[in-house]
Amino acid sequence: MEQVSGTFSIDLRRLAVLRELHRRGTLARTAEALHLTPSAVSQQIAALAREAGVPLTERDGRGVRLTGQARVLLAHADLIAAQLERTRADLASYGEGGRGSVTVGAFSSGILGLLPGALRALGERLPRVRVDVVESEPPDLFTALDAGQVDVAVAVDFHAAPPHTDTRYTRTDLLTDVLDIAVPAGHPLAARARDDRGGIALRELAHDPWIVGAAHSCCGAITRAVCAAAGFTPDIRHAVNDWGALSALVEAGQGVALIPRLVQPLYAHRRIALLGTAGGPPPSRNVFVAVRAGSEADPVLNAVRDQLRLTAATSVTLGGSVGGSV
Incomplete structure:
Protein backbone atom coordinates (compact mmCIF):
# COMPACT_ATOMS: atom_id res chain seq x y z
CA MET A 1 0.00 0.00 0.00
CA ASP A 78 -10.45 10.41 19.38
CA LEU A 79 -8.42 13.63 19.50
CA ILE A 80 -9.89 14.84 16.19
CA ALA A 81 -13.45 14.18 17.39
CA ALA A 82 -12.77 15.98 20.68
CA GLN A 83 -11.32 19.02 18.87
CA LEU A 84 -14.36 19.22 16.58
CA GLU A 85 -16.58 19.16 19.66
CA ARG A 86 -14.56 21.98 21.23
CA THR A 87 -15.01 24.00 18.04
CA ARG A 88 -18.76 23.46 18.13
CA ALA A 89 -18.84 24.36 21.85
CA ASP A 90 -16.91 27.57 21.23
CA LEU A 91 -19.38 28.57 18.53
CA ALA A 92 -22.29 27.80 20.86
CA SER A 93 -20.66 29.81 23.63
CA TYR A 94 -20.40 32.78 21.30
CA GLY A 95 -24.18 32.88 21.23
CA GLU A 96 -24.34 32.47 25.03
CA GLY A 97 -26.21 29.18 24.75
CA GLY A 98 -29.61 30.67 25.44
CA ARG A 99 -31.44 28.64 22.86
CA GLY A 100 -31.15 25.41 20.92
CA SER A 101 -32.07 21.77 21.34
CA VAL A 102 -30.55 18.85 23.22
CA THR A 103 -31.29 15.15 23.00
CA VAL A 104 -30.74 13.15 26.18
CA GLY A 105 -30.41 9.39 25.98
CA ALA A 106 -31.03 7.52 29.21
CA PHE A 107 -31.78 4.08 30.64
CA SER A 108 -35.38 3.39 31.72
CA SER A 109 -35.08 3.90 35.48
CA GLY A 110 -33.05 7.05 34.89
CA ILE A 111 -35.95 8.38 32.85
CA LEU A 112 -38.38 7.36 35.59
CA GLY A 113 -36.50 8.51 38.67
CA LEU A 114 -34.11 11.25 37.59
CA LEU A 115 -35.13 13.03 34.40
CA PRO A 116 -38.58 14.40 35.38
CA GLY A 117 -37.16 16.60 38.13
CA ALA A 118 -34.19 17.65 36.01
CA LEU A 119 -36.38 18.53 33.02
CA ARG A 120 -38.74 20.64 35.13
CA ALA A 121 -35.79 22.61 36.51
CA LEU A 122 -34.24 22.99 33.06
CA GLY A 123 -37.54 24.31 31.70
CA GLU A 124 -37.33 27.16 34.20
CA ARG A 125 -33.61 27.66 33.78
CA LEU A 126 -33.46 27.53 29.96
CA PRO A 127 -37.00 28.17 28.68
CA ARG A 128 -35.86 28.55 25.05
CA VAL A 129 -34.00 25.26 24.96
CA ARG A 130 -35.82 22.18 23.72
CA VAL A 131 -34.86 18.92 25.44
CA ASP A 132 -35.83 15.61 23.83
CA VAL A 133 -35.46 12.25 25.58
CA VAL A 134 -34.84 8.82 24.08
CA GLU A 135 -34.58 5.56 26.00
CA SER A 136 -31.35 3.72 25.30
CA GLU A 137 -28.62 1.72 27.02
CA PRO A 138 -24.99 0.94 26.19
CA PRO A 139 -23.59 0.05 23.79
CA ASP A 140 -26.25 1.53 21.48
CA LEU A 141 -26.47 4.68 23.61
CA PHE A 142 -22.81 5.48 23.01
CA THR A 143 -23.03 4.65 19.32
CA ALA A 144 -25.79 7.29 19.15
CA LEU A 145 -23.66 9.70 21.19
CA ASP A 146 -20.71 9.25 18.82
CA ALA A 147 -22.96 9.83 15.81
CA GLY A 148 -24.47 13.01 17.24
CA GLN A 149 -27.94 11.48 17.46
CA VAL A 150 -27.73 11.97 21.25
CA ASP A 151 -25.98 14.90 22.94
CA VAL A 152 -26.04 13.73 26.56
CA ALA A 153 -25.93 10.13 27.77
CA VAL A 154 -27.20 9.04 31.19
CA ALA A 155 -26.07 5.49 31.85
CA VAL A 156 -25.05 2.87 34.36
CA ASP A 157 -21.62 1.29 34.69
CA PHE A 158 -21.75 -2.35 33.57
CA HIS A 159 -19.95 -4.52 31.04
CA ALA A 160 -21.49 -2.85 27.98
CA ALA A 161 -20.66 0.70 29.09
CA PRO A 162 -17.37 2.40 28.16
CA PRO A 163 -14.62 2.28 30.78
CA HIS A 164 -13.73 5.30 32.89
CA THR A 165 -10.52 5.65 30.90
CA ASP A 166 -12.29 6.07 27.53
CA THR A 167 -11.00 9.40 26.21
CA ARG A 168 -13.88 9.80 23.77
CA TYR A 169 -16.17 11.02 26.56
CA THR A 170 -16.23 13.49 29.42
CA ARG A 171 -18.17 11.88 32.23
CA THR A 172 -19.50 12.89 35.63
CA ASP A 173 -20.71 10.43 38.26
CA LEU A 174 -24.22 11.31 39.42
CA LEU A 175 -25.18 8.87 42.17
CA THR A 176 -24.83 5.41 43.64
CA ASP A 177 -28.18 3.70 43.26
CA VAL A 178 -28.67 0.88 45.80
CA LEU A 179 -30.72 -2.16 44.80
CA ASP A 180 -32.95 -3.75 47.45
CA ILE A 181 -34.55 -7.18 47.54
CA ALA A 182 -38.25 -7.19 46.70
CA VAL A 183 -40.36 -10.14 47.90
CA PRO A 184 -44.13 -10.68 47.94
CA ALA A 185 -45.87 -9.43 51.08
CA GLY A 186 -46.65 -13.04 52.04
CA HIS A 187 -43.12 -14.34 51.56
CA PRO A 188 -41.61 -16.13 54.61
CA LEU A 189 -38.83 -13.54 54.73
CA ALA A 190 -41.13 -10.52 54.43
CA ALA A 191 -41.29 -10.22 58.22
CA ARG A 192 -37.64 -9.18 58.16
CA ALA A 193 -38.78 -5.92 56.61
CA ARG A 194 -40.80 -5.16 59.75
CA ASP A 195 -38.38 -6.04 62.52
CA ASP A 196 -34.95 -4.91 63.67
CA ARG A 197 -32.90 -7.85 62.42
CA GLY A 198 -31.64 -5.95 59.38
CA GLY A 199 -31.23 -7.32 55.91
CA ILE A 200 -30.94 -10.83 54.55
CA ALA A 201 -28.19 -12.64 52.69
CA LEU A 202 -28.98 -12.99 48.98
CA ARG A 203 -28.09 -16.66 49.19
CA GLU A 204 -31.22 -17.20 51.31
CA LEU A 205 -33.14 -16.64 48.07
CA ALA A 206 -31.11 -19.11 46.01
CA HIS A 207 -34.08 -21.51 45.80
CA ASP A 208 -36.69 -18.86 44.96
CA PRO A 209 -37.88 -18.11 41.44
CA TRP A 210 -36.46 -14.79 40.20
CA ILE A 211 -37.77 -11.98 38.02
CA VAL A 212 -34.86 -10.44 36.12
CA GLY A 213 -34.33 -8.16 33.13
CA ALA A 214 -32.67 -9.30 29.92
CA ALA A 215 -29.00 -10.21 30.18
CA HIS A 216 -27.96 -7.35 27.88
CA SER A 217 -29.76 -4.73 30.01
CA CYS A 218 -27.96 -2.93 32.82
CA CYS A 219 -30.15 -4.25 35.64
CA GLY A 220 -30.36 -7.73 34.16
CA ALA A 221 -26.58 -7.88 33.97
CA ILE A 222 -26.11 -6.45 37.46
CA THR A 223 -28.63 -8.85 39.06
CA ARG A 224 -26.92 -11.85 37.48
CA ALA A 225 -23.50 -10.60 38.61
CA VAL A 226 -24.70 -9.91 42.17
CA CYS A 227 -26.24 -13.37 42.50
CA ALA A 228 -23.10 -14.99 41.10
CA ALA A 229 -21.02 -13.10 43.66
CA ALA A 230 -23.35 -14.41 46.37
CA GLY A 231 -22.63 -17.96 45.22
CA PHE A 232 -25.64 -19.00 43.15
CA THR A 233 -27.23 -18.77 39.72
CA PRO A 234 -30.77 -17.36 39.96
CA ASP A 235 -33.67 -19.46 38.71
CA ILE A 236 -35.07 -16.89 36.27
CA ARG A 237 -38.76 -17.59 35.67
CA HIS A 238 -39.74 -14.22 34.22
CA ALA A 239 -37.62 -11.93 32.04
CA VAL A 240 -39.00 -8.38 32.03
CA ASN A 241 -37.33 -5.00 31.63
CA ASP A 242 -40.22 -2.81 32.77
CA TRP A 243 -40.14 -1.94 36.49
CA GLY A 244 -43.92 -1.68 36.74
CA ALA A 245 -44.33 -5.17 35.28
CA LEU A 246 -41.57 -6.52 37.52
CA SER A 247 -43.12 -5.12 40.70
CA ALA A 248 -46.55 -6.42 39.66
CA LEU A 249 -45.15 -9.93 39.24
CA VAL A 250 -43.46 -9.75 42.64
CA GLU A 251 -46.76 -8.63 44.19
CA ALA A 252 -48.50 -11.56 42.49
CA GLY A 253 -46.11 -14.00 44.19
CA GLN A 254 -44.34 -14.98 41.00
CA GLY A 255 -40.83 -14.49 42.29
CA VAL A 256 -38.32 -12.20 43.95
CA ALA A 257 -36.25 -9.44 42.38
CA LEU A 258 -33.81 -6.61 42.93
CA ILE A 259 -35.32 -3.13 42.58
CA PRO A 260 -33.24 0.08 42.52
CA ARG A 261 -34.13 2.81 44.98
CA LEU A 262 -34.29 5.26 42.09
CA VAL A 263 -37.68 3.87 41.06
CA GLN A 264 -39.07 2.45 44.32
CA PRO A 265 -41.32 5.45 45.15
CA LEU A 266 -43.20 4.90 41.89
CA TYR A 267 -44.44 1.51 43.10
CA ALA A 268 -45.28 2.35 46.71
CA HIS A 269 -48.84 1.08 46.13
CA ARG A 270 -47.64 -2.47 45.53
CA ARG A 271 -48.00 -5.06 48.31
CA ILE A 272 -44.38 -6.10 48.32
CA ALA A 273 -41.71 -6.04 51.01
CA LEU A 274 -38.31 -4.44 50.50
CA LEU A 275 -35.29 -5.80 52.33
CA GLY A 276 -31.71 -4.68 52.47
CA THR A 277 -28.88 -7.15 52.04
CA ALA A 278 -26.62 -8.39 54.82
CA GLY A 279 -23.04 -9.57 54.79
CA GLY A 280 -21.26 -6.70 53.06
CA PRO A 281 -21.90 -3.62 50.93
CA PRO A 282 -25.37 -3.59 49.35
CA PRO A 283 -25.76 -4.27 45.62
CA SER A 284 -25.56 -0.96 43.80
CA ARG A 285 -24.93 0.61 40.44
CA ASN A 286 -23.08 3.77 39.52
CA VAL A 287 -25.12 6.24 37.46
CA PHE A 288 -23.19 8.73 35.36
CA VAL A 289 -23.68 11.36 32.66
CA ALA A 290 -21.40 11.58 29.63
CA VAL A 291 -20.92 13.91 26.67
CA ARG A 292 -18.54 13.75 23.75
CA ALA A 293 -15.06 14.87 24.79
CA GLY A 294 -14.63 18.52 23.90
CA SER A 295 -18.34 19.37 24.08
CA GLU A 296 -18.36 19.97 27.85
CA ALA A 297 -17.79 23.71 27.25
CA ASP A 298 -21.07 24.01 25.35
CA PRO A 299 -23.19 26.19 27.66
CA VAL A 300 -26.41 24.28 27.00
CA LEU A 301 -24.86 20.85 27.45
CA ASN A 302 -23.06 22.08 30.54
CA ALA A 303 -26.35 23.34 31.98
CA VAL A 304 -27.99 19.98 31.32
CA ARG A 305 -25.12 18.11 33.00
CA ASP A 306 -25.14 20.51 35.93
CA GLN A 307 -28.89 20.14 36.44
CA LEU A 308 -28.68 16.36 36.31
CA ARG A 309 -25.98 16.50 38.98
CA LEU A 310 -28.05 18.83 41.18
CA THR A 311 -31.20 16.73 40.78
CA ALA A 312 -29.29 13.54 41.62
CA ALA A 313 -27.75 15.15 44.71
CA THR A 314 -31.11 16.28 46.07
CA SER A 315 -33.15 13.27 44.99
CA VAL A 316 -35.45 12.11 47.79
CA THR A 317 -35.60 8.65 46.21
CA LEU A 318 -32.13 7.92 47.51
CA GLY A 319 -32.81 9.08 51.03
CA GLY A 320 -35.69 6.80 51.85
CA SER A 321 -35.26 4.04 54.40
CA VAL A 322 -35.29 0.39 53.45
CA GLY A 323 -36.94 -2.26 55.51
CA GLY A 324 -40.67 -1.91 55.07
CA SER A 325 -43.59 -2.89 52.90
CA VAL A 326 -44.57 -0.83 49.92
Whole structure:
Protein backbone atom coordinates (compact mmCIF):
# COMPACT_ATOMS: atom_id res chain seq x y z
CA MET A 1 0.00 0.00 0.00
CA GLU A 2 1.21 3.55 -0.73
CA GLN A 3 2.92 5.62 1.94
CA VAL A 4 1.05 8.54 3.45
CA SER A 5 1.35 11.51 1.09
CA GLY A 6 2.08 15.13 1.86
CA THR A 7 -1.53 16.01 1.05
CA PHE A 8 -2.86 13.56 3.58
CA SER A 9 -6.61 13.82 4.26
CA ILE A 10 -9.27 11.44 5.44
CA ASP A 11 -13.07 11.35 5.46
CA LEU A 12 -14.30 11.86 9.03
CA ARG A 13 -17.41 9.83 8.34
CA ARG A 14 -15.27 6.84 7.43
CA LEU A 15 -13.23 7.44 10.54
CA ALA A 16 -16.45 7.14 12.54
CA VAL A 17 -17.08 3.74 10.94
CA LEU A 18 -13.61 2.60 12.01
CA ARG A 19 -14.32 3.74 15.57
CA GLU A 20 -17.53 1.74 15.58
CA LEU A 21 -15.76 -1.36 14.21
CA HIS A 22 -13.28 -1.04 17.07
CA ARG A 23 -16.18 -0.86 19.55
CA ARG A 24 -18.26 -3.70 18.08
CA GLY A 25 -15.50 -6.06 16.99
CA THR A 26 -17.12 -7.49 13.83
CA LEU A 27 -18.34 -6.17 10.50
CA ALA A 28 -21.80 -7.61 11.10
CA ARG A 29 -22.27 -5.93 14.48
CA THR A 30 -20.87 -2.67 13.15
CA ALA A 31 -23.26 -2.79 10.21
CA GLU A 32 -26.20 -3.43 12.51
CA ALA A 33 -25.27 -0.52 14.79
CA LEU A 34 -24.83 1.90 11.87
CA HIS A 35 -27.82 0.61 9.87
CA LEU A 36 -25.57 -0.41 6.98
CA THR A 37 -24.77 -3.71 5.28
CA PRO A 38 -21.55 -5.54 6.18
CA SER A 39 -20.43 -4.96 2.59
CA ALA A 40 -20.94 -1.20 2.96
CA VAL A 41 -18.93 -1.19 6.20
CA SER A 42 -16.13 -3.13 4.49
CA GLN A 43 -16.14 -0.66 1.60
CA GLN A 44 -15.94 2.31 3.97
CA ILE A 45 -12.99 0.80 5.83
CA ALA A 46 -11.24 -0.05 2.53
CA ALA A 47 -11.73 3.52 1.28
CA LEU A 48 -10.34 4.89 4.55
CA ALA A 49 -7.32 2.58 4.22
CA ARG A 50 -6.67 3.97 0.72
CA GLU A 51 -6.92 7.53 2.04
CA ALA A 52 -4.58 6.80 4.94
CA GLY A 53 -2.19 4.77 2.79
CA VAL A 54 -1.94 1.97 5.36
CA PRO A 55 -3.76 -1.34 5.94
CA LEU A 56 -6.45 -1.05 8.60
CA THR A 57 -7.75 -4.61 8.80
CA GLU A 58 -6.45 -8.13 8.27
CA ARG A 59 -8.15 -11.46 8.01
CA ASP A 60 -8.80 -13.33 11.25
CA GLY A 61 -10.48 -16.62 10.41
CA ARG A 62 -13.86 -15.74 8.96
CA GLY A 63 -13.71 -12.20 10.34
CA VAL A 64 -11.29 -9.29 10.47
CA ARG A 65 -9.13 -7.66 13.11
CA LEU A 66 -7.65 -4.19 13.29
CA THR A 67 -4.01 -3.67 12.40
CA GLY A 68 -1.49 -1.76 14.48
CA GLN A 69 -1.79 1.15 12.04
CA ALA A 70 -5.56 1.20 12.61
CA ARG A 71 -5.02 1.54 16.37
CA VAL A 72 -2.64 4.44 15.79
CA LEU A 73 -5.28 6.08 13.62
CA LEU A 74 -7.95 5.47 16.26
CA ALA A 75 -5.90 7.25 18.91
CA HIS A 76 -5.77 10.32 16.65
CA ALA A 77 -9.47 9.88 15.75
CA ASP A 78 -10.45 10.41 19.38
CA LEU A 79 -8.42 13.63 19.50
CA ILE A 80 -9.89 14.84 16.19
CA ALA A 81 -13.45 14.18 17.39
CA ALA A 82 -12.77 15.98 20.68
CA GLN A 83 -11.32 19.02 18.87
CA LEU A 84 -14.36 19.22 16.58
CA GLU A 85 -16.58 19.16 19.66
CA ARG A 86 -14.56 21.98 21.23
CA THR A 87 -15.01 24.00 18.04
CA ARG A 88 -18.76 23.46 18.13
CA ALA A 89 -18.84 24.36 21.85
CA ASP A 90 -16.91 27.57 21.23
CA LEU A 91 -19.38 28.57 18.53
CA ALA A 92 -22.29 27.80 20.86
CA SER A 93 -20.66 29.81 23.63
CA TYR A 94 -20.40 32.78 21.30
CA GLY A 95 -24.18 32.88 21.23
CA GLU A 96 -24.34 32.47 25.03
CA GLY A 97 -26.21 29.18 24.75
CA GLY A 98 -29.61 30.67 25.44
CA ARG A 99 -31.44 28.64 22.86
CA GLY A 100 -31.15 25.41 20.92
CA SER A 101 -32.07 21.77 21.34
CA VAL A 102 -30.55 18.85 23.22
CA THR A 103 -31.29 15.15 23.00
CA VAL A 104 -30.74 13.15 26.18
CA GLY A 105 -30.41 9.39 25.98
CA ALA A 106 -31.03 7.52 29.21
CA PHE A 107 -31.78 4.08 30.64
CA SER A 108 -35.38 3.39 31.72
CA SER A 109 -35.08 3.90 35.48
CA GLY A 110 -33.05 7.05 34.89
CA ILE A 111 -35.95 8.38 32.85
CA LEU A 112 -38.38 7.36 35.59
CA GLY A 113 -36.50 8.51 38.67
CA LEU A 114 -34.11 11.25 37.59
CA LEU A 115 -35.13 13.03 34.40
CA PRO A 116 -38.58 14.40 35.38
CA GLY A 117 -37.16 16.60 38.13
CA ALA A 118 -34.19 17.65 36.01
CA LEU A 119 -36.38 18.53 33.02
CA ARG A 120 -38.74 20.64 35.13
CA ALA A 121 -35.79 22.61 36.51
CA LEU A 122 -34.24 22.99 33.06
CA GLY A 123 -37.54 24.31 31.70
CA GLU A 124 -37.33 27.16 34.20
CA ARG A 125 -33.61 27.66 33.78
CA LEU A 126 -33.46 27.53 29.96
CA PRO A 127 -37.00 28.17 28.68
CA ARG A 128 -35.86 28.55 25.05
CA VAL A 129 -34.00 25.26 24.96
CA ARG A 130 -35.82 22.18 23.72
CA VAL A 131 -34.86 18.92 25.44
CA ASP A 132 -35.83 15.61 23.83
CA VAL A 133 -35.46 12.25 25.58
CA VAL A 134 -34.84 8.82 24.08
CA GLU A 135 -34.58 5.56 26.00
CA SER A 136 -31.35 3.72 25.30
CA GLU A 137 -28.62 1.72 27.02
CA PRO A 138 -24.99 0.94 26.19
CA PRO A 139 -23.59 0.05 23.79
CA ASP A 140 -26.25 1.53 21.48
CA LEU A 141 -26.47 4.68 23.61
CA PHE A 142 -22.81 5.48 23.01
CA THR A 143 -23.03 4.65 19.32
CA ALA A 144 -25.79 7.29 19.15
CA LEU A 145 -23.66 9.70 21.19
CA ASP A 146 -20.71 9.25 18.82
CA ALA A 147 -22.96 9.83 15.81
CA GLY A 148 -24.47 13.01 17.24
CA GLN A 149 -27.94 11.48 17.46
CA VAL A 150 -27.73 11.97 21.25
CA ASP A 151 -25.98 14.90 22.94
CA VAL A 152 -26.04 13.73 26.56
CA ALA A 153 -25.93 10.13 27.77
CA VAL A 154 -27.20 9.04 31.19
CA ALA A 155 -26.07 5.49 31.85
CA VAL A 156 -25.05 2.87 34.36
CA ASP A 157 -21.62 1.29 34.69
CA PHE A 158 -21.75 -2.35 33.57
CA HIS A 159 -19.95 -4.52 31.04
CA ALA A 160 -21.49 -2.85 27.98
CA ALA A 161 -20.66 0.70 29.09
CA PRO A 162 -17.37 2.40 28.16
CA PRO A 163 -14.62 2.28 30.78
CA HIS A 164 -13.73 5.30 32.89
CA THR A 165 -10.52 5.65 30.90
CA ASP A 166 -12.29 6.07 27.53
CA THR A 167 -11.00 9.40 26.21
CA ARG A 168 -13.88 9.80 23.77
CA TYR A 169 -16.17 11.02 26.56
CA THR A 170 -16.23 13.49 29.42
CA ARG A 171 -18.17 11.88 32.23
CA THR A 172 -19.50 12.89 35.63
CA ASP A 173 -20.71 10.43 38.26
CA LEU A 174 -24.22 11.31 39.42
CA LEU A 175 -25.18 8.87 42.17
CA THR A 176 -24.83 5.41 43.64
CA ASP A 177 -28.18 3.70 43.26
CA VAL A 178 -28.67 0.88 45.80
CA LEU A 179 -30.72 -2.16 44.80
CA ASP A 180 -32.95 -3.75 47.45
CA ILE A 181 -34.55 -7.18 47.54
CA ALA A 182 -38.25 -7.19 46.70
CA VAL A 183 -40.36 -10.14 47.90
CA PRO A 184 -44.13 -10.68 47.94
CA ALA A 185 -45.87 -9.43 51.08
CA GLY A 186 -46.65 -13.04 52.04
CA HIS A 187 -43.12 -14.34 51.56
CA PRO A 188 -41.61 -16.13 54.61
CA LEU A 189 -38.83 -13.54 54.73
CA ALA A 190 -41.13 -10.52 54.43
CA ALA A 191 -41.29 -10.22 58.22
CA ARG A 192 -37.64 -9.18 58.16
CA ALA A 193 -38.78 -5.92 56.61
CA ARG A 194 -40.80 -5.16 59.75
CA ASP A 195 -38.38 -6.04 62.52
CA ASP A 196 -34.95 -4.91 63.67
CA ARG A 197 -32.90 -7.85 62.42
CA GLY A 198 -31.64 -5.95 59.38
CA GLY A 199 -31.23 -7.32 55.91
CA ILE A 200 -30.94 -10.83 54.55
CA ALA A 201 -28.19 -12.64 52.69
CA LEU A 202 -28.98 -12.99 48.98
CA ARG A 203 -28.09 -16.66 49.19
CA GLU A 204 -31.22 -17.20 51.31
CA LEU A 205 -33.14 -16.64 48.07
CA ALA A 206 -31.11 -19.11 46.01
CA HIS A 207 -34.08 -21.51 45.80
CA ASP A 208 -36.69 -18.86 44.96
CA PRO A 209 -37.88 -18.11 41.44
CA TRP A 210 -36.46 -14.79 40.20
CA ILE A 211 -37.77 -11.98 38.02
CA VAL A 212 -34.86 -10.44 36.12
CA GLY A 213 -34.33 -8.16 33.13
CA ALA A 214 -32.67 -9.30 29.92
CA ALA A 215 -29.00 -10.21 30.18
CA HIS A 216 -27.96 -7.35 27.88
CA SER A 217 -29.76 -4.73 30.01
CA CYS A 218 -27.96 -2.93 32.82
CA CYS A 219 -30.15 -4.25 35.64
CA GLY A 220 -30.36 -7.73 34.16
CA ALA A 221 -26.58 -7.88 33.97
CA ILE A 222 -26.11 -6.45 37.46
CA THR A 223 -28.63 -8.85 39.06
CA ARG A 224 -26.92 -11.85 37.48
CA ALA A 225 -23.50 -10.60 38.61
CA VAL A 226 -24.70 -9.91 42.17
CA CYS A 227 -26.24 -13.37 42.50
CA ALA A 228 -23.10 -14.99 41.10
CA ALA A 229 -21.02 -13.10 43.66
CA ALA A 230 -23.35 -14.41 46.37
CA GLY A 231 -22.63 -17.96 45.22
CA PHE A 232 -25.64 -19.00 43.15
CA THR A 233 -27.23 -18.77 39.72
CA PRO A 234 -30.77 -17.36 39.96
CA ASP A 235 -33.67 -19.46 38.71
CA ILE A 236 -35.07 -16.89 36.27
CA ARG A 237 -38.76 -17.59 35.67
CA HIS A 238 -39.74 -14.22 34.22
CA ALA A 239 -37.62 -11.93 32.04
CA VAL A 240 -39.00 -8.38 32.03
CA ASN A 241 -37.33 -5.00 31.63
CA ASP A 242 -40.22 -2.81 32.77
CA TRP A 243 -40.14 -1.94 36.49
CA GLY A 244 -43.92 -1.68 36.74
CA ALA A 245 -44.33 -5.17 35.28
CA LEU A 246 -41.57 -6.52 37.52
CA SER A 247 -43.12 -5.12 40.70
CA ALA A 248 -46.55 -6.42 39.66
CA LEU A 249 -45.15 -9.93 39.24
CA VAL A 250 -43.46 -9.75 42.64
CA GLU A 251 -46.76 -8.63 44.19
CA ALA A 252 -48.50 -11.56 42.49
CA GLY A 253 -46.11 -14.00 44.19
CA GLN A 254 -44.34 -14.98 41.00
CA GLY A 255 -40.83 -14.49 42.29
CA VAL A 256 -38.32 -12.20 43.95
CA ALA A 257 -36.25 -9.44 42.38
CA LEU A 258 -33.81 -6.61 42.93
CA ILE A 259 -35.32 -3.13 42.58
CA PRO A 260 -33.24 0.08 42.52
CA ARG A 261 -34.13 2.81 44.98
CA LEU A 262 -34.29 5.26 42.09
CA VAL A 263 -37.68 3.87 41.06
CA GLN A 264 -39.07 2.45 44.32
CA PRO A 265 -41.32 5.45 45.15
CA LEU A 266 -43.20 4.90 41.89
CA TYR A 267 -44.44 1.51 43.10
CA ALA A 268 -45.28 2.35 46.71
CA HIS A 269 -48.84 1.08 46.13
CA ARG A 270 -47.64 -2.47 45.53
CA ARG A 271 -48.00 -5.06 48.31
CA ILE A 272 -44.38 -6.10 48.32
CA ALA A 273 -41.71 -6.04 51.01
CA LEU A 274 -38.31 -4.44 50.50
CA LEU A 275 -35.29 -5.80 52.33
CA GLY A 276 -31.71 -4.68 52.47
CA THR A 277 -28.88 -7.15 52.04
CA ALA A 278 -26.62 -8.39 54.82
CA GLY A 279 -23.04 -9.57 54.79
CA GLY A 280 -21.26 -6.70 53.06
CA PRO A 281 -21.90 -3.62 50.93
CA PRO A 282 -25.37 -3.59 49.35
CA PRO A 283 -25.76 -4.27 45.62
CA SER A 284 -25.56 -0.96 43.80
CA ARG A 285 -24.93 0.61 40.44
CA ASN A 286 -23.08 3.77 39.52
CA VAL A 287 -25.12 6.24 37.46
CA PHE A 288 -23.19 8.73 35.36
CA VAL A 289 -23.68 11.36 32.66
CA ALA A 290 -21.40 11.58 29.63
CA VAL A 291 -20.92 13.91 26.67
CA ARG A 292 -18.54 13.75 23.75
CA ALA A 293 -15.06 14.87 24.79
CA GLY A 294 -14.63 18.52 23.90
CA SER A 295 -18.34 19.37 24.08
CA GLU A 296 -18.36 19.97 27.85
CA ALA A 297 -17.79 23.71 27.25
CA ASP A 298 -21.07 24.01 25.35
CA PRO A 299 -23.19 26.19 27.66
CA VAL A 300 -26.41 24.28 27.00
CA LEU A 301 -24.86 20.85 27.45
CA ASN A 302 -23.06 22.08 30.54
CA ALA A 303 -26.35 23.34 31.98
CA VAL A 304 -27.99 19.98 31.32
CA ARG A 305 -25.12 18.11 33.00
CA ASP A 306 -25.14 20.51 35.93
CA GLN A 307 -28.89 20.14 36.44
CA LEU A 308 -28.68 16.36 36.31
CA ARG A 309 -25.98 16.50 38.98
CA LEU A 310 -28.05 18.83 41.18
CA THR A 311 -31.20 16.73 40.78
CA ALA A 312 -29.29 13.54 41.62
CA ALA A 313 -27.75 15.15 44.71
CA THR A 314 -31.11 16.28 46.07
CA SER A 315 -33.15 13.27 44.99
CA VAL A 316 -35.45 12.11 47.79
CA THR A 317 -35.60 8.65 46.21
CA LEU A 318 -32.13 7.92 47.51
CA GLY A 319 -32.81 9.08 51.03
CA GLY A 320 -35.69 6.80 51.85
CA SER A 321 -35.26 4.04 54.40
CA VAL A 322 -35.29 0.39 53.45
CA GLY A 323 -36.94 -2.26 55.51
CA GLY A 324 -40.67 -1.91 55.07
CA SER A 325 -43.59 -2.89 52.90
CA VAL A 326 -44.57 -0.83 49.92
